[in-house]
Amino acid sequence: MTFDAVRGRSSDGWETRTPSIVDRLRTDASAPIPFSVEFSPPRDEAAEARLWRAVREFEQMRPAFVSMTYGAGGSTRDRTVRVTGQIAEETTLLPVAHLTAVSHSVDELRSMVGAYADRGISNILVLRGDPPGDPLGHWEKHPHGVEYAEELVSLVRDLGDFHVGVASFPEGHYRAVDLDQDTRVLVDKLRAGAEYSITQMFFDVDDYLRLRDRVVACDPEQGAKPIIPEIMPITSLRTVRRALALSGSALPKSLDDRFTAAAGTGAEEDRAAVREVGIALATEMGERLIAEGAPALHFITLNFARATREVLTNLGLCAARV
Numbered sequence: 398m399t400f401d402a403v404r405g406r407s408s409d410g411w412e413t414r415t416p417s418i419v420d421r422l423r424t425d426a427s428a429p430i431p432f433s434v435e436f437s438p439p440r441d442e443a444a445e446a447r448l449w450r451a452v453r454e455f456e457q458m459r460p461a462f463v464s465m466t467y468g469a470g471g472s473t474r475d476r477t478v479r480v481t482g483q484i485a486e487e488t489t490l491l492p493v494a495h496l497t498a499v500s501h502s503v504d505e506l507r508s509m510v511g512a513y514a515d516r517g518i519s520n521i522l523v524l525r526g527d528p529p530g531d532p533l534g535h536w537e538k539h540p541h542g543v544e545y546a547e548e549l550v551s552l553v554r555d556l557g558d559f560h561v562g563v564a565s566f567p568e569g570h571y572r573a574v575d576l577d578q579d580t581r582v583l584v585d586k587l588r589a590g591a592e593y594s595i596t597q598m599f600f601d602v603d604d605y606l607r608l609r610d611r612v613v614a615c616d617p618e619q620g621a622k623p624i625i626p627e628i629m630p631i632t633s634l635r636t637v638r639r640a641l642a643l644s645g646s647a648l649p650k651s652l653d654d655r656f657t658a659a660a661g662t663g664a665e666e667d668r669a670a671v672r673e674v675g676i677a678l679a680t681e682m683g684e685r686l687i688a689e690g691a692p693a694l695h696f697i698t699l700n701f702a703r704a705t706r707e708v709l710t711n712l713g714l715c716a717a718r719v
């Protein structure tokens with residue numbers, strides 16, 4: 398079974414293939430750096446309405462692509478496929494569907510890919526995912542599923558004309574033996590056919606630069622593929638601490654101190670002060686990443702446009718596109 402005619406809509410009509418992310422990142426040197434944004438699946442109708450407000454706001458800012466994360470739970474999954482399909486069909490945005498191996502047999506994974514193909518989605522970010530319930534707990538593959546993301550890259554590539562991206566980890570994946578093994582895993586996923594990677598959020602740009610150097614040193618051909626840095630404009634200290642804990646990471650001490658001072662000692666954190674630090678930090682990171690030649694900036698939005706818009710405006714990347 399292959400899906401060889403994934404269709405997508407361009408401004409001048411239907412075409413047989415949607416552009417790939419790598420195509421979208423190819424801009425001439427004088428153009429501003431591309432940016433992209435990450436959405437999460439809405440859990441209910443109110444959340445879906447909020448997501449659509451963000452989608453429409455970002456549409457005016459013309460991101461290179463938008464990505465939709467993939468979570469556990471049947472009803473959320475159905476909604477995710479439907480909403481991602483609607484973004485492909487009803488907006489000018491280019492969606493990337495995340496896909497994880499969690500709790501799926503190979504047959505189910507094939508049919509998920511088919512469901513995306515049916516909706517004109519050919520860009521897929523392939524991930525292994527984490528154990529449901531406790532993401533840091535013991536990983537057990539589905540008895541008829543896959544063990545590592547690399548196998549899922551091959552599976553998706555074998556199904557047809559799909560453009561695959563994978564995850565990369567500037568600080569190393571929390572289950573990796575060491576940074577060398579972490580680098581080899583990324584290089585193997587790229588060799589299996591992934592065209593680019595998107596990093597986990599990080600806060601020290603040097604970690605990103607070192608990852609880039611490690612991949613080039615390990616395999617120059619794969620090292621030429623884009624490593625897209627992911628930035629989270631922090632607007633809530635509690636939210637970012639929780640998100641980091643779920644991925645086995647934490648804020649570096651100096652930043653934690655900076656945010657803690659802004660949050661204050663009241664029962665509720667001072668959201669306005671935290672937000673100000675968060676926007677300033679994301680702007681500083683963006684400036685340095687641009688200066689260091691990052692191929693694009695990918696923003697975690699939590700389905701809100703305002704904070705990312707402010708960072709893009711600070712970086713001079715918003716006004717040019719509106």
Ligand SMILES: Cc1cc2nc3c(=O)[nH]c(=O)nc-3n(C[C@H](O)[C@H](O)[C@H](O)COP(=O)(O)OP(=O)(O)OC[C@H]3O[C@@H](n4cnc5c(N)ncnc54)[C@H](O)[C@@H]3O)c2cc1C
Pocket residue numbers: 465466467468495496497523524525526527544545546547563564565570571572573574578579582586595596597598627644
């Ligand atoms: C940009 C981005 C987007 C994400 N989106 C989602 C999402 O939508 N939904 C979601 O649930 N999660 C998401 N995640 C989280 C991701 O699923 C987890 O970080 C997961 O723990 C690792 O996924 P992976 O694809 O990197 O796995 P893999 O590359 O398979 O690596 C998993 C672990 O196995 C090790 N490993 C890999 N191959 C081998 C091998 N051959 N031999 C020995 N060890 C090996 C690696 O070192 C690593 O420790 C995202 C992460 C990132 C960075």
